[in-house]
Amino acid sequence: MKWWWSGLGLFLLAAVMVWFKPQRERAHGPMVEEVYVWQRVWGKDVYEAVKTHGGEFERIVVLGVEMDYGKSSGWTVQYFKDPISYAGEHEGTGLAIRVGSGAAATRWNKEAIAQVIQVVESLPDNLKVIQIDYDCPSSKLDDYVQLIRILKQMFPKRQYEVTCLPDWLDQDAFQALVTSVDGYVMQVHGLIGYGSAGTLCDPEKAKVAAERCGEYGKPFLIALPTYRHAVRLSNEGQILQVVSEGGGLRAGAEYHLASADPEEMAALVSEWTESRPELMRGIIWYRMPVTSDRMNWTWGTLDAVRKGGTPIRDLSVIAEKESDGLYEVSLVNRSLMREDWPKKIKVFIDGGRIMGGEGAHGYAFTQSHDGCAELRWLAQDPRPMLPESRLKLGWVRLEGAEGLKVVLSD
Structure with a gap:
């Protein structure tokens, strides 16, 4: 009969463990808030916005470099003087390196990694945080991990963050990627896959992504949108053009809008302020309102949403x-x-x-x-x-x- 008692004991132990399974820790209260400044050339209005409202945020992340690879054209690299200078002069500013999806074709071989090393070497010495915004195909995350590991070996005094997409959560290599960096940003906005019915961010999908990120053992931010996309479609419904920064509009063309909804974003802020995954540090807004940027919210709108409300429409x-x-x-x-x-x-x-x-x-x-x-x-x-x-x-x-x-x- 010992086997019977032994089996019963194991069953009861398993039942007790399930019943008393500890819940994941939750964070409560005010969150960290950061903001992107994505202008490549800074006019007076950009400097004024950063000067006036930059202090409202824990950190500003500026777009400093864009690079991409084409099989026929090779590497193209653009440096943006104004944001790079600002990041070098203002301690604590993060700098984003935007990498196009064409880089995936290199599998991050030695020549490709050398291109990124050259970019990082050219940045101001006192720049501590580099955020890599790479349009990496989900199936190529393993290659991406190798790039990050080499950068950390080459420049150990810098901190590295990456922007991520929700569909990466389904890849085995995602754990290795977030383990290799100092922090990451989960981007829950975009034209395809994350928004629907004319909106850029589906709140329910955003909440699911945040909960899943909380399972990977690495602090993270959620990127929320403040902007709008204007989309030009073909007669067959295929995307011909996406405009999100106001330039490049085609005269006489018809555009469809996909916009960030202030009320939905305010509701997310309120809900996450009340309760969120313990490792969710907070939010980074894309992007800082600038008076000349008509494809973005005004400061009044963002300020209200940050507090969990929205301006009155009239x-x-x-x-x-x-x-x-x-x-x-x-x-x-x-x-x-x-x-x-x-x-x-x-x-x-x-x-x-x-x-x-x-x-x-x-x-x-x-x-x-x-x-x-x-x-x-x-x-x-x-x-x-x-x-x-x-x-x-x-x-x-x-x-x-x-x-x-x-x-x-x-």
């Missing part, structure tokens, strides 16, 4: 009578947020008829069979409406009508 459309039968239609943004352009503005009349009209500033006027009309956004300029601004969108001429009503419509 977007309205008005029609004002200019002369007999002629009305001017204007859009008014009274909030501190940049606002997306309404897709449609419906025009209704009380009696009489609409004789005609014309759109302006990216809107086209059309009449419908029911006697109404609309101003339709042509989606040709995805840069949002400025805070506290007013813009004329067109005019409408009536005959025999007692009044006109305009309504925002999506």
